Amino acid sequence: MSRGRGHNPLVVFSSNIFAIMGLRSLYTVLSKAAQDLEYLEPAVAVVLGFIGTKMIAEYGGYLMPTPVALGVVATLLSGGIGLSVYKRENEPEDEPEDEIISSD
Numbered sequence: 001m002s003r004g005r006g007h008n009p010l011v012v013f014s015s016n017i018f019a020i021m022g023l024r025s026l027y028t029v030l031s032k033a034a035q036d037l038e039y040l041e042p043a044v045a046v047v048l049g050f051i052g053t054k055m056i057a058e059y060g061g062y063l064m065p066t067p068v069a070l071g072v073v074a075t076l077l078s079g080g081i082g083l084s085v086y087k088r089e090n091e092p093e094d095e096p097e098d099e100i101i102s103s104d
Contacts, residue, residue, distance in 0.1 A: 038087060043080025047073050 034040050050072060054064055 037081055037084035039080040039084045040077075043076050046080075047076050050076065 051069075054069060057064065
């Protein structure tokens with residue numbers, strides 16, 4: 001028998017349901033974060049590109065240590081979040097334009 005969840009249908013079904021529920025709540029959080037953080041989506045895209053490249057490299061025989069890969073992913077994501085927060089804090093606030101009164 002494998003070390004996985006086993007072959008009990010109740011265990012398999014319930015674990016899948018809990019996984020879907022967890023992903024649904026995570027999607028809601030990420031959706032809100034993507035609206036608020038401008039550079040989060042590009043950072044996630046770069047992370048996915050990195051992971052794809054890492055998988056291809058591993059297929060070719062190059063093994064990257066897990067701590068290094070996790071460090072790259074954490075750096076990319078935190079960089080995207082940090083840039084978003086930095087940009088939002090340094091943006092000039094939209095000031096209402098004063099009505100121009102002509103003196104005729």
